[in-house]
Amino acid sequence: MKSITVKKPFDEIKEALKDVEKVFLVGCGTCATMCHTGGVLEVLEMKEELEKTGKKITGWMVPPVACDDVTKDAIDKNTDAIKEADALLVMSCAFGVHSIVIFSDKPVFPATNTLYIGKEDTPGHFSRVCIQCGECILAFTGGICPIARCAKQLLNGPCGGAQGGKCEISPDLPCAWHLIIERLSKSGQLHKLEKIVPPKNWGKALTNSSPIKRS
Amino acid sequence: MKAGSNLEKVLEGGYFAVTAEVGPPKGTSASVIRRKGDLLKFYCDALNVTDNQTAIVRMSSLSGCVILKEMGIDPVMQMVVRDRNRIAIQSDILGAVALGIRNVLCLSGDHQKFGNHPDAKGVYDIDSIQLVQTLKTMRDEKKFLCGEGISGDVLLFIGAVENPFADPFEYRVVRLAKKIRAGADFIQTQAVYDVKKFSRWIEMIRDQGLDKQVHILAGVIPIKSVGMARYMRDNVSGVSVPDEIVSRLEGAKDVKEEGVKISLEIIDQLKEIDGVHGIHIMAVAWEDIVPVIVERAGLLPRPVL
Numbered sequence: 001m002k003s004i005t006v007k008k009p010f011d012e013i014k015e016a017l018k019d020v021e022k023v024f025l026v027g028c029g030t031c032a033t034m035c036h037t038g039g040v041l042e043v044l045e046m047k048e049e050l051e052k053t054g055k056k057i058t059g060w061m062v063p064p065v066a067c068d069d070v071t072k073d074a075i076d077k078n079t080d081a082i083k084e085a086d087a088l089l090v091m092s093c094a095f096g097v098h099s100i101v102i103f104s105d106k107p108v109f110p111a112t113n114t115l116y117i118g119k120e121d122t123p124g125h126f127s128r129v130c131i132q133c134g135e136c137i138l139a140f141t142g143g144i145c146p147i148a149r150c151a152k153q154l155l156n157g158p159c160g161g162a163q164g165g166k167c168e169i170s171p172d173l174p175c176a177w178h179l180i181i182e183r184l185s186k187s188g189q190l191h192k193l194e195k196i197v198p199p200k201n202w203g204k205a206l207t208n209s210s211p212i213k214r215s
Numbered sequence: 216m217k218a219g220s221n222l223e224k225v226l227e228g229g230y231f232a233v234t235a236e237v238g239p240p241k242g243t244s245a246s247v248i249r250r251k252g253d254l255l256k257f258y259c260d261a262l263n264v265t266d267n268q269t270a271i272v273r274m275s276s277l278s279g280c281v282i283l284k285e286m287g288i289d290p291v292m293q294m295v296v297r298d299r300n301r302i303a304i305q306s307d308i309l310g311a312v313a314l315g316i317r318n319v320l321c322l323s324g325d326h327q328k329f330g331n332h333p334d335a336k337g338v339y340d341i342d343s344i345q346l347v348q349t350l351k352t353m354r355d356e357k358k359f360l361c362g363e364g365i366s367g368d369v370l371l372f373i374g375a376v377e378n379p380f381a382d383p384f385e386y387r388v389v390r391l392a393k394k395i396r397a398g399a400d401f402i403q404t405q406a407v408y409d410v411k412k413f414s415r416w417i418e419m420i421r422d423q424g425l426d427k428q429v430h431i432l433a434g435v436i437p438i439k440s441v442g443m444a445r446y447m448r449d450n451v452s453g454v455s456v457p458d459e460i461v462s463r464l465e466g467a468k469d470v471k472e473e474g475v476k477i478s479l480e481i482i483d484q485l486k487e488i489d490g491v492h493g494i495h496i497m498a499v500a501w502e503d504i505v506p507v508i509v510e511r512a513g514l515l516p517r518p519v520l
Contacts (some may be wrong), residue, residue, distance in 0.1 A: 075420060146238075151321055151326050151327065151328075151337075152296075152297070152337065152339045152342070153339045153342075154339070154342040154343075155342055155345070156342050156343075156344035156345065156390070156393060157342070158381070158382075158383075158386075158390075159323045159343070159381075160323070160376065160377070160381045160405060160453045161325070161326070161381065161382060161400065161450075161452040161453045162382050162452075162453075163382055163453060164382060164451060165382060165383075168325075168326060168453070169326045169328045169329075169448050169454035174380070178382060178383060181383055182383075182387050190386075190389070190405030193386075193389065194392070194393065196344060196345075196348060196393055196396060196397055197345075198345065199301060199340070199341045199345050199349075199360060200341075200350075202340065
């Protein structure tokens with residue numbers, strides 16, 4: 001399971017940093033490295049690109065995990081370079097950005113767009129598997145999530161638009177319900193879908209951001 | 216009678232029903248709806264008003280239905296789950312019933328990506344089967360989804376849609392059974408061009424006795440041009456147009472007349488299929504042809520009940 005990111009367009013980053021002269025760069029050694037959005041290579045590329053636009057890069061770091069407590073240690077190690085910078089450009093996912101905000105008072109700018117929690121299907125190809133809805137239904141859907149993978153988040157799918165196993169919105173997108181039906185048919189469990197699934201409680205997680213305490 | 220709408224009376228009376236679609240304008244003119252109503256009034260038992268079809272913003276279905284209702288026409292209010300959450304849905308239903316609307320057709324709706332606001336946030340709080348169930352609960356138990364009581368009767372004749380041509384083919388029947396169990400009183404299907412495949416589907420429906428539990432109206436979309444036929448074959452999700460229909464139109468001198476003939480042949484075959492209780496004509500941007508088709512198909516006069 002990884003936090004899947006894509007690079008923000010460079011023009012958007014330039015615009016965000018337009019009043020900033022000196023920048024410190026932060027990458028992430030885990031998910032962003034795997035996505036090629038914030039590993040050492042991308043951080044060094046960003047350094048070069050920003051320098052071309054006249055920015056001064058006061059330093060950079062790629063902590064093993066940007067969203068962890070080790071982020072604080074990494075920040076402590078780079079105190080001087082960070083102190084010198086006007087802002088931090090964070091090339092991790094949004095979780096990393098949030099950690100940096102906790103440990104540094106400097107203005108923080110994200111360099112990526114965080115898409116979803118996904119997995120790497122084949123090298124370099126990612127797909128969404130879970131939207132962390134707080135009410136897992138994989139038991140009756142054969143381990144394939146229609147909330148994460150059906151364009152209409154149907155609980156009693158498929159809709160009438162699926163054709164040839166593909167979603168109506170894109171020929172590249174498999175119909176999640178097609179996959180579910182295929183999988184349940186194979187294991188003789190198709191009857192699980194005969195039950196009408198009642199409306200979902202979206203308030204468990206998606207519309208609820210209350211902090212919780214570990215049980 | 217559950218709602219006492221004209222459509223319900225026609226279907227429960229055992230007549231072969233005819234409904235058609237009225238697309239509301241991308242504007243504020245009630246006369247657009249009235250003109251279509253005038254045109255179709257004596258040729259159909261009820262008229263569906265679409266709900267922002269293909270995710271393009273248009274006058275609301277509820278308003279269109281009220282305008283038709285004022286003309287003495289029985290409207291079918293289409294309602295998609297794409298644009299409303301459970302709060303807005305139930306509220307709109309209360310309003311619709313208060314304004315005399317008795318038929319509601321429940322749909323998922325085309326994905327917002329297809330429309331003129333592709334960046335919109337799709338709601339999909341509940342799905343179309345849950346919508347059917349919600350309306351049934353509101354009508355039969357006089358309760359909202361949350362369990363609280365509703366004051367007043369919720370007179371509704373509940374419709375759902377089905378696409379016999381979508382994949383996976385065998386599963387479509389399971390899903391239709393779910394819709395019937397959820398509370399669907401009538402079904403309007405996607406357009407039928409491949410009558411053989413449709414017959415196989417309805418045979419599976421009959422095998423399970425589902426045709427006795429619900430009224431099925433088969434969809435008919437008259438084809439106006441070769442371009443439209445090709446477009447529907449290649450681009451419209453969930454519609455299957457056999458190549459022979461496209462080539463028939465390509466070879467025709469009078470394409471529109473050929474399109475009408477094809478529709479009439481399909482209707483003739485549909486009338487003979489056990490379990491088909493009517494047709495639903497969706498003449499997108501060609502409403503004028505509906506009276507012609509209904510008349511030439513021998514479906515006049517419509518019953519007065």
